[in-house]
Each structure stands twice: as structure tokens, then as C-alpha cells.
Amino acid sequence: MLPTPDTSHVSFDTIYEPAEDSYLFLDTLSSASESKWLSERFKKSTRTSSDSSNAVPLVVEAGTGSGVVLAFAAAQSQHIFGRQDILTLGIDVNRNACIATRETVSAAIKTVQKDTETSAVDQILNTIHISSITSDLCTALRPGSVDVLLFNPPYVPTEELPRLPTESENDPTKSQAMPRSAKFESDSYFLSLTYAGGADGMETTNRLLEAIPGVLSDRGVAYVLLCKQNRPDEVKERIRAWGGWNAESVGSSGMQAGWEKLVIVRIWKQEVQ
Numbered sequence: 001m002l003p004t005p006d007t008s009h010v011s012f013d014t015i016y017e018p019a020e021d022s023y024l025f026l027d028t029l030s031s032a033s034e035s036k037w038l039s040e041r042f043k044k045s046t047r048t049s050s051d052s053s054n055a056v057p058l059v060v061e062a063g064t065g066s067g068v069v070l071a072f073a074a075a076q077s078q079h080i081f082g083r084q085d086i087l088t089l090g091i092d093v094n095r096n097a098c099i100a101t102r103e104t105v106s107a108a109i110k111t112v113q114k115d116t117e118t119s120a121v122d123q124i125l126n127t128i129h130i131s132s133i134t135s136d137l138c139t140a141l142r143p144g145s146v147d148v149l150l151f152n153p154p155y156v157p158t159e160e161l162p163r164l165p166t167e168s169e170n171d172p173t174k175s176q177a178m179p180r181s182a183k184f185e186s187d188s189y190f191l192s193l194t195y196a197g198g199a200d201g202m203e204t205t206n207r208l209l210e211a212i213p214g215v216l217s218d219r220g221v222a223y224v225l226l227c228k229q230n231r232p233d234e235v236k237e238r239i240r241a242w243g244g245w246n247a248e249s250v251g252s253s254g255m256q257a258g259w260e261k262l263v264i265v266r267i268w269k270q271e272v273q
């Protein structure tokens, strides 16, 4: 079994603690079928380095929380993508989550590199974590730049979608100076951002889905987690109706009376150009 990245340094006061949905991501990406699919799409070819289809894949996670999913993708890049040299970039609206992610991913990469030094394996992990940025979904990204997009969204249906934090709410020096009651309120606000998805639990996910055709590269693929109340079958039909795009469930958990509680949907352009 592949090791789960260490998140013991993360304070879960404001950051999502890895749970069933996070682990479903790890299991799905590293499953035999998905790692075969991804390796075929992204493995290093013998074509010239100027060939853009051979460029180092950029793997972006929106909503990284603790960074456990992105760290796993980074550390297990050989198993998942068939190569040792991916680039990772994390995004979260919560600045604390971005700081935690940077540490989680860097530590996971270092652990694998250390293990490699002391083993007979001759290929060192060259994965680089570019950065973790405080931003709203993919709005800060260059169009057509993302090869693999991962999103475990706030998916629980709620009456209201929490607003995005202001710069000052994301300022750690301000939260340190807060009285206890204000800190409690601020912590619960940031935690609400981790799960509250508004109408059908889909308000944030719908915004991400709309951004996919613009943000993915020609060989790009997105993995998005949905719960039963998000109506995954309708979501997949909607994506197929874009024309030239495909959507399939590639991981699921929590079968209850024939219903899958959580599914991970893979979204990709039908033709690699």
C-alpha cells in the first residue's frame, strides 16, 4: 500500500482534516486502472523535448486543504503518472491551507527522495512543488496551462454559500491577535468553506466545471468529486453535451442501498491533439 502523506503538522482549526473523500481521491488516482490511463497519457515519450505533448505535466489541485491529495500525487508521481518529474501547484481560498499544503507536499517529496538515496532505485524524484496560492478556484491560472486538475469541493447542500474571505480575514497576524470568541467565529467560518456547497451542493463545483474547457491543456484531464445529492449522472450528461468532452465515474465509495455516496468523475477532451 502506498503511504499516506504526513499531515501531523497541520492545525485543523481552520483546515479540512483528511476524511473519506480525501482518501477516495488517493485510492482512485493510484488504482490500477487510473494510473494506467494517466501513465499512458503523460509518460515521457522518446519524442523531441520541443514537442509540447512531452512537456512536464502541471498538476493543479483547487481547494488543497491540508495538501494530502496533492502531496500524494507529487510523491507517487512514478506510480500514478509513469514519470518522476511532475510540477504541482496548490490553490485554496484559505491562506492557512496554502501554508499547510506547501509543507505537506514538500515533506512528502523529500521523504521519497531520501528513501531513494538509500535504496537501489536509480531514478530520483524530480517533482517540484511550484507554489500554493491563495485564490478563488482557477481564476489566477493561465488559460490552457493545466494538465491535471484535482478538486474535492465543498459539496454539501446548504441554504447559503459562504462568501469568499477578504484579504484581512486571511491575514494570520490579525487572527493571532483576535479575542477567543472572534477567533472561534473566524475558525468556524473557514471550516464552513470546506463543506458548504450552496444549492444542491453544486455552486462552487459548477463554477469550477465551467472553467475546465478554458483552463485545461489539450491533453488535460480533471478529477472532480461529487456526492449523491450533487446528482453525478446529470453532471456527466451536462459535460458530454459540451461536445468533444467526456465524463466517467472512475472511483466511488460508501455504497448504500445501491447508491454510491461519493464518486470521482474524470473529465477529459475526447481527442488528444
Ligand SMILES: C[S@@+](CC[C@H](N)C(=O)[O-])C[C@H]1O[C@@H](n2cnc3c(N)ncnc32)[C@H](O)[C@@H]1O
Pocket: 016, 017, 018, 019, 021, 022, 025, 062, 063, 064, 065, 066, 067, 068, 069, 091, 092, 093, 094, 097, 135, 136, 137, 152, 153, 154, 155, 193, 194, 195, 204
Ligand atoms: C472538502 S475540502 C478538501 C480539502 C482537501 N483537498 C482534501 O481532500 O482533504 C474543500 C477545500 O476547498 C477550499 N475551497 C472552498 N471554496 C474554494 C474556492 N472558491 N477556491 C479555492 N478553494 C476553495 C476549502 O477551503 C477547502 O480547503
